Amino acid sequence: MEFVAISLLNGITYGLLLFMLSSGLTLIFSMMGILNFAHASFYMLGAYFAYQISSWVGFWPGLLVAPLLVGAVGAAVERYGLRRAHRFGHVAELLFTFGLAFVVEEVVHLIWGKVAVDYRIPAELDGTLFTLFDTSFPIYKGFMMLISVGMLVALYALLTRTRIGLIIQAALTKPDMVEALGHNVPRIFMLVFGGGTALAGLAGVIGGNAFVTEPGMAAAVGSIVFVIVVVGGLGSLGGAFVASLLIGCIQTFSVALSISITDVFALAGVSLPAGSQVARLTITQLAPVLPYLLMVAILIFRPRGLMGARES
């Protein structure tokens, strides 16, 4: 019982962080049709900016300024890079974001070095929030949940309750019509791209010190974010939310299961030959692969994802 409760909390915390990352990605995709391979790089930039700012003036200004800076970088990338690449079609865009991910990583190497930087949780958030059964739950994890949920609410309100949100939603499906009505669609695209990358930056600010701020952090989450977007359904915010929590919990709970492949097949009534390497693998060892297996299964059986609106 204790174990299930704690694992659930861990899974939800991780899932919410993943959602912060994937929401920007799915937003950008649904509006602009761009699969941004460099999305996780903006997550990394957020962590490094926050580290730099926190070393000068403390964590709290960094929490605010770093995502804005990342958003500005993102907007500039859209305005001066992607918009040009767009003229040459989707392949050019894809290759552009793909290359951008490498450029960002090299820039991080040059400025901050190849070794992880010492980006720490602020002292006021370091401690125990509450003790459940016998396990303590750190304040910082609660803080991460708070920020993610706050962001979810703000994003929902922005998209459904404000004028700019309505225009964004309209531009999502009928960009030509919106443009005909006199709105500056390219500028909206730039804002969406900047906003999406700022969300990734925010995830970096709070994820960077919860885990490790290092040049490899973008590559570490880059692929899992795509899994979420595909499983949730390309372009669906609600789908991304469900998929994030699902994958967060899968990764947390699969660690807990010490049963082996043989046991799993035995449940289905199939007995595997004993003694082979594969048969002895446990679910715990398979934990890192499970999200990708889920993605493959989704692509086969429900290509539009859990909540995707269209088959693409």
Added chain:
Amino acid sequence: MKSPFLNRLALAASVMLIGGSALAQVKIAYIDPLSGPFANVGEAGLKGFKEAAEILVNQKGGIMGQKLEINGFDNKGSPQETQLQLKAAIDQGYRFVTLGNGSGAAHSLIDAVNKWNARNPDKTVLFFNYAAVDPTLTNEKCSFWHFRFDANTEMKMEAISNFMEKDKTIKKLFIIGQDYAHGHQVAKYTKEMLAAKRKDIKIVGEDLHPIGRVKDFAPYIAKIKASGADTVMTGNWGNDLSLLIKAAKDAGLKARFFTYYAGGLGTPQAMGAAGENLVLQLTEWHMNVPTKNTEKFALDFNKKYPGVWFYYLRVNNMVEMVAKAMNTAKSTDPKAVALALEDMRFQNDTGEVWMRKSDHQAMQPLYISIFSKADGKTVKHDSEGTGYGWKTLATISQRDSQLPTSCIMERP
């Protein structure tokens, strides 16, 4: 038709040529991760090597008048990249290589060195291993071209299991490790030796996690907690250890951790006060082992490289022993150096380091220590500025650390 410019250029070139030959250097290629998840470990090791070469060899006359130089080659922690870096080092004229991080990379390097030496008997290469502790490297896979300066996992687990044998508070043990050769070996020897010495200890769990990829160990800690373990055995190193211990601290897990590597590279900072009397390590040295020279060396090192803490006494041992072998052999030919290194008995600050001839495994005193509040007396120095340092609980003499080997060495 010679212009003054060309004249000067020719002069400069000839000066450089002469200068180059007069300053011939003995070079060791340090092939270890300098980028990726274990870059901090690789960087700290390289600084240790450079400092040891400078202070312990070059300032004391060098090697037959030549300077010892150790340069980094980034293998990114990968076995494939290790082979490419070995090739690069050989192409640049290196005849000596050292590697420590990752038994996977060490296996790859020992294979590549053996193959190279078989094909190029006139340009052989020698491999000094300062930290890869998979026992097979000095047993089934032992090689004349490989020397290990750290105690291997079998020796370390022998010492730790002897210690556990006497500690009756241990009832339930959880084994967690990195999913590659080293993690497997730690788990294997822990189970084998405890089965022989303490049948009553129950192994309540055993987990292997992907190396260098887990950033949040909270799920693993939840599992350890649910298993009811009072003691955890881990061979983890680098961030895989500091993040594991950080997650244990966050969740308030009150189990004791037996480790190989908790003494440095960020782990003391990750545990802080929460590690007091809970985290133990087995090492060849720590800051509070009374020594004549090493203490000063370490303090100077820590002052010179703020944020990096001196950690590897075995690196100093290795550098001094290699220099001694070259000076004794009066040669920098790898084969002659290897022959001089075999059976060498070297007096260091903690006692005698003996390089056993039959398997090229170094034998040295080992210490089991526990993380305790620094008091200026037995715990004279704290670790990484935390206010806590290591207190020796048990000393294993060089003789007691020796175990038989199954090595059948092919000698050139």
